[in-house]
Amino acid sequence: MITSVQNETIKKIMKLKQKKYRDEENLFLVEGFHLVEEAKKAGCIQRVIATSENLLDQDGLLVSQKVMEKLAFTKTPQPIMAICRKPSHTSFQPSLERYLLLDGIQDPGNLGTIIRTALAFGYDQMILSPECVDLYNDKVIRATQGALFQMKICQMDLLEAISLLQENHVPIYATSLHHALSIEQYPIQKQMAFVLGNEGQGVSNEVLKQCDHALYIPIQSIDSLNVAIAGAIVMYHFPKV
């Protein structure tokens, strides 16, 4: 059992809390029974870390409570974590029915919740702009509730994604508060792609210009909805046909 937070293995694992090292090592951390279970199902586990031998297989890493508290993201951690290999991300797939493009989503909770919702509504592929918060940030992972292990996620420049979608005749709808039609005015199509924008600025002008349509959700009293809420309503409103 490792009992020192100064242990070299522990120090290496701690580094995975930084995006730079996650990118270098192609690894990330998950915490708690539910996420470890989901990672296992997805075949992503490199090594399980736990405070009790019963929770470990042969390669597992047994650590003291103190070490677990150091490694964990939450204050009162569950007795289990895992080092996971980043799933090999899908490249853009041209003939799917529903795409969701994210333009610079910054809040980890929003990104995670959008992934969870997209999976729940059967959306086929998500495309994240390079400006989005890191997918392997612990708060993102927690908010996905494990959905990131199942969702097809592709990280690429949105302008490039938009031209690929357009080459494949997939209509692209940006969410926008200006020069847009109400969500109810657009008929449901077999293939559709939607773009959600940054929390403060919305969809960037350069992306907006390339989209085929703009839509808004009719609301009152307030300027806008939270982006994860707006995304959920768009996905609910435009189910697959």
Add this chain to the structure above:
Amino acid sequence: MITSVQNETIKKIMKLKQKKYRDEENLFLVEGFHLVEEAKKAGCIQRVIATSENLLDQDGLLVSQKVMEKLAFTKTPQPIMAICRKPSHTSFQPSLERYLLLDGIQDPGNLGTIIRTALAFGYDQMILSPECVDLYNDKVIRATQGALFQMKICQMDLLEAISLLQENHVPIYATSLHHALSIEQYPIQKQMAFVLGNEGQGVSNEVLKQCDHALYIPIQSIDSLNVAIAGAIVMYHFPKV
């Protein structure tokens, strides 16, 4: 200008970060231009705090950057905060069209987002169980984006609220994953009340038993939606008639 974080006035204001003192004083803090503006519109401001005289009226409190950083909730605060009087909460109003009941929502971001969404969709009154996270928690307020100054919110025991609604012939729909009908199977009524439950446990059994109906949102691949997402879809699906 107050430059010391040891100043008695500052110490008193700091106490408002704790629910206990917010309850005792009937005051709370908001941070940043947008929320201070919304508080002003609602007539809730007791005192503005700022790092520049231009931002203050006669009663305002001028503080140094260091003091502002101590008072603020965020790491790089805007130059303005305000002490607000809690809005006098509405008591239960019997003849409204749309009610949203919250049973023990724990996450501040979820509570704030639900308030923002309820206002945006014109819901008339929200009823919060005593187990919900404090409405005046800074993260709740931030997530409302100011909507808490406009939404009619009533805090009371949910079983009591449910009997009042039933006396007034308002049908009550609990969100539930079990023994429920799909959201599409319920027709839109003139008056409707919906109950959303705790993030982990959902609507409690004792509340569920008293509701007239149970509904779920059809999803796939995953057990449940985030509660703020589920609430948004229910409100979008059942607009006022």
